[in-house]
Amino acid sequence: MTNKYIALPKGVSAENFDAAIRAFRKVLGDASVLTSAEQLAPYIKTMMPVPDADHTPSAALLATTVEQIQKIVAICNQYKVPVWMISTGKNLGYGSAAPAERGQVVLDLKRMNRILEVDKDLAFALVEPGVTYQQLYDYIKEHKLGLWLSMPAPSAIAGPVGNTLDRGVGYTPYGEHFLFACGMEVVLANGEILRTGMGSMPNSNTWQVFKWGYGPYLDGIFTQSNYGIVTKFGFWLMPEPPAFKPFVIQYQHEEDIVEIVETIRPLRISGVIPNAVVIAHALYEAPVKAKRSDYVSGPGSIPDEAVYRIMKDHKLGIWNVYAALYGTQEQIDVNWKIVTQAFGQSGKAKILTEQEAADDPAFAYRAKLMRGDMTLTEFSLYNWRGGGGSMWFAPVSQARGSETLKQMALTKQILAKYGLDYSGEFIVGMRDMHHIVDVLYDKTDPEQTKAAYQCFDELLTEFSARGYGTYRVNTAFMDKVAETYGPVQRNVHKTLKKALDPNGIIAPGKSGIR
């Protein structure tokens, strides 16, 4: 029996697991319960610098209905078997489709992929977890609904449910995705079905238009969490604007980030620039146009001198600010004047629009992201080092120039210590920034893999020591990040977990919660 499964859940005997698998098969049918090494291979590959064995699942369940999920949680409770949920399962750089802990059963909801409603007038969608952005994009186009999506850079292959539940971001005015979530259906560990907000009231038609419902607002506790399995998800869509003007503003010196942020913040808070602006470092954009090996060889991080050569050769700033204006042509004209005046003051900024930059591959994919079109061009990042190693380091910063400079300098210094490059960007919220750094390394090189692990650990330690918290992290470091937020929050998380899932069957370990 021990060899029958490639892994077992912690504390579950092979006999009990076998009985659970038989019960799952009764509910789902044999073809939807995967246990062989070959079937589970796609669930094992991660980009993290830890052995795959640490995150190997024991099985994967392909559920397609809410009723099946209710039955699955009943079986999990009976045999104390934990499940790890994925929706579209493309959490690349955060743990991919693999579970947090070895032996957990992946509950793969990709085949639960119906678009239940898209309301043209009220501009909202209600979807199941397996719906991809591509699927929704095609549906909107086919039905000529005139609505725009906001999605993360892996657009086509990822989906709104998984992305928003992990509190991901996009690049349109709706870029802070959870702000635009409205109503969820959740299967609880006891099998009950909760519809949040107005959805709790039978016959209500306001589930997707009013977020708060009555009493304590619950949606938040089902994000980055393990308190329930989300089976339906509502969110708002942006009406297609009559005009759209993407632009990039380039700067030549790293210290210029102070000026950039100080200029952008008032424009962003007042809504002159409405979208989630990106301030991308040259090394974040370079892989779209350049090869690392053309500029540097041997170990160590890339020297500044080589970065300047890349900038020159490939028409990049050291900082590249991608933003857009949306609205009628008249509105855009007025706001464009405000933007160019603000950025024109110091004489340091080079402002480019589609007229000058439409053919530039970096500009082209950024423009697509800012209007919710499908592109995977950002995957070029993985050609930089090669070897498939990547972790997103994602501390939050104030939208204050001096702070962003401090964070960048500290990140660069720690990365350099381990021979890694600063592939970083800031995604501008209104008052915050997600400082996003792709810690790229060659996973086929054991030394670099070890260095990447230590580097990431040090980044988290040093940042939290200075009060900089991380917004999201890969599954190998969830406990470490949970620690940085202090014991009281951890205790509250744990208390909720005990109340809602006393047997600990839903994704134990997510965000450090057990």
Add this chain to the structure above:
Amino acid sequence: MKKIKLENWVSGCIFAIFLTISNTWSAQDEKTAPGFVWKDGAEIYAKICAYCHEAQVGPQIRHRELPAAYIRAVVRTGNRAMPAFRASEIDDESLVKLADFISKKETQH
């Protein structure tokens, strides 16, 4: 007395209706149309693979007569930086069609 009884009856009815509705939420939804399925290999290629393999992000893979078994293995396990794709995303049958679409000689198109 009579009035109270009637009220009880009415509220009991309403309660029963609420219960039926809340229990039938999922059942109602399950009866609607089935989910998305792929049409053919060309569609999968266009909606997934082409974003990298026709955009200078991943290597060119079409018309190279790559063995179908190799293509299927790479899709399922991911090669280096390429993400792995699960049977829940590209089912086994569709993967056969996709591999066929990718590996065919140019002249056959």
